[in-house]
Amino acid sequence: xxxxxxxxxxxxxxLGVAKDADAAAIKKAYRKxxxxxxxxxxxxxxxxxxxxxxVSEAYDVLxxxxxxxxxxxxxxLFGSGYGGGFRPGNFSGGGFPGGGG
Numbered sequence: 001x002x003x004x005x006x007x008x009x010x011x012x013x014x015l016g017v018a019k020d021a022d023a024a025a026i027k028k029a030y031r032k033x034x035x036x037x038x039x040x041x042x043x044x045x046x047x048x049x050x051x052x053x054x055v056s057e058a059y060d061v062l063x064x065x066x067x068x069x070x071x072x073x074x075x076x077l078f079g080s081g082y083g084g085g086f087r088p089g090n091f092s093g094g095g096f097p098g099g100g101g
Contacts, residue, residue: 006074011058019072023063030059 012019015029033055035041042048061067 003074003078006061006071007078009054009058011062011071014054014058015062017062026059026062030055030063034059 012021015026015033017025017029021029034052037048037052037055039045039049039052042052061071
């Protein structure tokens with residue numbers, strides 16, 4: 001996983017759990033969604049298959065304490081992608097006061 005993946009994807013939202021959810025809550029949410037979205041249960045449903053992959057990826061990160069800590073740290077340092085946080089190079093305005101000339 002890259003930092004970019006961590007910033008662009010909200011794994012907590014994918015599983016429908018709070019950011020402070022414990023391991024048991026994460027596992028329970030994953031199992032429920034995996035059963036509902038499994039390709040065997042939804043043959044030919046590309047949307048369900050895509051969502052199943054998203055849920056599986058989220059569980060892979062959030063169920064591993066080390067990966068989860070890295071994910072949480074990246075998101076707290078760099079913001080949650082869109083809508084806030086520090087992003088290098090994101091400056092507004094420009095020029096010099098008074099306009100010169």
